Amino acid sequence: MRGAQPRSNLFKRGIATAPTGPRNDLVKDRLPVPELCEQETQLITTVVGNYPKIPDMPAPGKWRSAVEKFQKGQLTEAELRQVEDEVTLEAIQDQVDAGVDLITDGQIRWEDGQTHFARRLRGLSINGLQRYFDTNIYFREPVAEGEIAWVEPISVRDFEFARRHSPRPVKPVVTGPFTLARLGRNAYYQSGREFVLALARALNAELRALQEAGAEIIQVDEPALCRYKQEYPLFAEAMTVLVDGVNTKKVLCTYFGDVDGMYPQLLQLPFEVIGLDFVAGYRNWDVIARAPFTKTLMCGILDARNTRLETVDEIGRAIRRITDVVPPDRVMVAPSAGLEFLPHGVAKRKLQRLVEGTRAASQALKGVQA
């Protein structure tokens, strides 16, 4: 039914009804404390965060056209925001249609993971383009030029919008202070440590604002951790500052590498869920076998950076390997990173396959337990 309706009605219609239903309750109940119940073999699916903003060729897509018009002064900022809202609704729709349990807003409004936050914090300016890790994606470098401070909510409006329009629970995502610092430049603080901790204090206010807005689960993205492992003590210190007074369920999401050398210490961090990338961080397969995984594992097992579609069998085998080590009721299955590295059509198929593969694996697990 829904698929048959014209896309243009999407915005007016809104996508969602109230965010309830057994599956949603399952997602909420699961975190952080697993409760043994009859659905314990039902694995939860989620995403890391971003999602393609434009459709496949040849159409430029309404978002891209809108940005161009906005830059030429042919569109007001309010009109651009309206288009972003529409595209956000489509990103939500894709995730919901695919059957993903815990979704994001697709981060349609993010210029990039750094700029989105740095632009709205005091004390940071935005510098030139830099390559984002080992991708062919670029971001603008944030530079600390003064005392860093949180001024106003950055992502609360976006979270509220997504929640209002999603039948599934929504997970707001915040780029972590360590990654912001490592991908940024410090031209103000005496030490790198002070820079990281200042960002942690500022983002703590953002997490608190999200908590106040009713977020039940918040994800902190820290891909830089995999690249700067030697700084783990500082990272751990920053995480403590970051989550101070934040009582929602919290996800620490790493990607683009493994956590070899930081495990099992990582399990002591104040997060209920730890996200690991098992594609770029293939060593994580061995790492998690070294000590009991005492938290919920968000396992990134579908390659978010290659178009090749994993088969249901491959996903099943990967999940089986995970559940040999971590109980199924403490596993969330996800792509290895944000899906914006893929063209829209492929990203959508990855979501579908994620759910298809995970459901098949849940069935298989049920068979084993019965």
Place this chain on the structure above:
Amino acid sequence: MSLPLLPTTAVGSYPKPAYLLEARRKFLRKHLSKEELTELERRATREWIQIQEDAGMDLLVDGEQYRGDMVAYFADEMEGFAIAGLVRSYGNRYYPKPVVVGPVGRRHPVTVEWFRYAQSLTSKPVKGMLTGPYTIAEWSFNEHYPTRRELVLELARAIHQEVVDLQRAGARYIQIDEPAIHTRPEEDFDLAVEAMEIVTDGVGAYTVSHICYGDVPKIYPAMLKLAVNQLDLALKNEEFALLETFKKSPFTKDIGLGVVDAHSHRVESVEEVANGIRRTLGVIPAKQIFISPDCGLKTRTAEETVGKLRNMVEATKLVRKELTETRNRGIAETRTAPR
């Protein structure tokens, strides 16, 4: 024709004029024939050759008016690729990302005709312009080869054939762009070096590799192992911070010195550009330096591009003059010195 001291050149791409952008859109919608599009691409190429000559540049490029994207262009012309779709690069900039779906290889020479055409328009030398195997592999999805290594080396053999064909067509300067080379320095920089050895094996032409955006200090001085005569780098983007890196270990190849920022709208003044060159002269000898923009200029407006090229040439002339005066003074002083 030999090049002067501090030859001025460019990295590769220039912006496409409005009529060409419009034509490309029409072509995509099948409202324009391939022949009509090619005619406009040739017109734009002629215009850019003329602009470079007027600016007084020494070593020209064809401006890549016939390319959409530096990787997709080669993928389109070669075996084994499909285009997966558009992927965001930054802001609202997208590029069509290829996917390797079968064995890769050349069907026919890819760039030779355009090189011939551009060279026929000018008496100044024109560079042959290729995208390197490591970058093509890195910026494509790979659904076919079990390892990146196999894909990179197979592409290196194909690009080598293209280098040989360009040389045969008269190219004396051939640039092999590897902007992705420092993507995974710990993991496979050696692979990139091995691939470049295949690409330039037995080639007599002067070879250049353009490398940009990324952690250059991380691959320095290892990058000097690349089998090319010149490394072309973006210096202006970080206000010549790389010079500190080059002070630690001498720059043993020629350098293509990026002196104007390819991603800022501001046209740097002659004095500002000259200062960048002067600072570099304290670290790298003049005879090893080519002067160029940081990167391809296709994202700038035509006006910005022309402004940047002009000031780059004027600044170079200024510094050349200073170098000649210093040398003459040196000679004069030697002559008048008491025996």
